[in-house]
Amino acid sequence: MTKKLWGGRFKKEMNKDFYRFQQSIQYDWRLGMYDVFHSLIHIRALVHTNVLSASEAYKLERALADILKEIQSGEFRYHPGSEDIHTEIQNRLETRVGEIALKLHSFRSRNDQIAFDVTFFCVHEAQRIFALLLALQANLHELAREHKHDFFIGYTHTRRAQVIRFSQYLLGFESMLHRDQHRFDDFAKHTYVFIGSGALAGSYIKSEDYTKAITRFTHTYCKHLPVKISLVKNSLDNVSNRDTAIQFLSHIATLQMHLSRMAEDFILYSTPEFAYLELPEEFCTGSSYMPHKKNPDFLELVRGQTGRIYGNLTALLTTMKGLPSTYNRDMQLDKEPLFSSVDIIKEELTLMAEFVKGLNLNRETVAAVLKDETLYATEIAEFLVGKGVAFRKAHEIVGKLVMHAEDNEVRLTDMTDNGLKTFSEHLNKKVLHKIISPAFAVSSKRSLRR
Numbered sequence: 001m002t003k004k005l006w007g008g009r010f011k012k013e014m015n016k017d018f019y020r021f022q023q024s025i026q027y028d029w030r031l032g033m034y035d036v037f038h039s040l041i042h043i044r045a046l047v048h049t050n051v052l053s054a055s056e057a058y059k060l061e062r063a064l065a066d067i068l069k070e071i072q073s074g075e076f077r078y079h080p081g082s083e084d085i086h087t088e089i090q091n092r093l094e095t096r097v098g099e100i101a102l103k104l105h106s107f108r109s110r111n112d113q114i115a116f117d118v119t120f121f122c123v124h125e126a127q128r129i130f131a132l133l134l135a136l137q138a139n140l141h142e143l144a145r146e147h148k149h150d151f152f153i154g155y156t157h158t159r160r161a162q163v164i165r166f167s168q169y170l171l172g173f174e175s176m177l178h179r180d181q182h183r184f185d186d187f188a189k190h191t192y193v194f195i196g197s198g199a200l201a202g203s204y205i206k207s208e209d210y211t212k213a214i215t216r217f218t219h220t221y222c223k224h225l226p227v228k229i230s231l232v233k234n235s236l237d238n239v240s241n242r243d244t245a246i247q248f249l250s251h252i253a254t255l256q257m258h259l260s261r262m263a264e265d266f267i268l269y270s271t272p273e274f275a276y277l278e279l280p281e282e283f284c285t286g287s288s289y290m291p292h293k294k295n296p297d298f299l300e301l302v303r304g305q306t307g308r309i310y311g312n313l314t315a316l317l318t319t320m321k322g323l324p325s326t327y328n329r330d331m332q333l334d335k336e337p338l339f340s341s342v343d344i345i346k347e348e349l350t351l352m353a354e355f356v357k358g359l360n361l362n363r364e365t366v367a368a369v370l371k372d373e374t375l376y377a378t379e380i381a382e383f384l385v386g387k388g389v390a391f392r393k394a395h396e397i398v399g400k401l402v403m404h405a406e407d408n409e410v411r412l413t414d415m416t417d418n419g420l421k422t423f424s425e426h427l428n429k430k431v432l433h434k435i436i437s438p439a440f441a442v443s444s445k446r447s448l449r450r
């Protein structure tokens, strides 16, 4: 147990096990950088308020700069006895600069610090996730470009539907990731990190003094880390706001749902039963018992992580439900779900970007399936519409035609002109030969820009 930030009104020592139970340093050390940022702003506000002299502020800032360097270089090690990151930094400052450090907490509270730290973390991580998303999208784009002349089979209800391009299939994923990209971008651009709540009621520091301190900090630190910091609007709400974190977790959950669906598709289409895709071997594992196996474990783990990521969102929503006004200690439990989801999603995005580079299309299997003439049934109906047949009629005609072919085990392209005429006067051998082709099917989709 290191020196605590409180204790004056207590007669008894804290129960050791309870002390451990309520510690958060083992995970909130990750917020160190943001906590230093809070202090850097607060110090300047205290100078304007005449609580700190210029030279005291300078000493504190120098010591904080050293701590920041340690944090940014990855050398930062917390004292396992510290209660939390705020206490850890306060104690370090006291060791380095002595008594002055004890002034730093004037007119601020950990409740304000933690709201600031958590929000700053979310915004910063949203920017990182955004960058990783761009990289994955770029690799999908590249793969689509390499395959721009290849066909693929489009499914609905996991049943063969219509012919598509393989590039179109891949860009379908890119398109859903594009929405995620916008969500994280909006989140990073429009989320404010507030300061100045005090414990809940506000701070003795004048708003203009805080604002000056914020502006100074922003000029120095936010060039490479574009984050909007502002004087708090409602202090009560700010110390108890975790919906920013919830929104962030929900964006991660949606992105995870997309990655999971992508994983599922790649698993399915690479089974020997489909065999459309060949997975990169570096991302597969073997079986300890069955020598022939090449298992899609990477994809299965991506799909499996959905449980944890949805769970993390549900955990925080549930923690927040029913909390009375302003800060409650329950809110300390926001960190682990938050860190867990951020770590998982970043790892998945990094790996998935590599994975898609090695994805191979099995052109032979696809070509064999493209011979299935039912894949062109919709295009035949569309042809009839072009000839003036009402679509519902055309649908019926082609339905009957397909049934006839199935019942009589005959290919549509082998049927005679006379046979075809019994279904529609517009159908003949030549027409069907033209329509039943992958190139015709994809080029007839004029709504798509190529």
Ligand code: ARG
Binding pocket: 024, 028, 084, 110, 111, 114, 329, 331, 332, 333
């Ligand atoms: N460790 C706390 C958290 O993460 C920081 C705020 C503590 N405030 C308090 N009054 N105990 O929420």
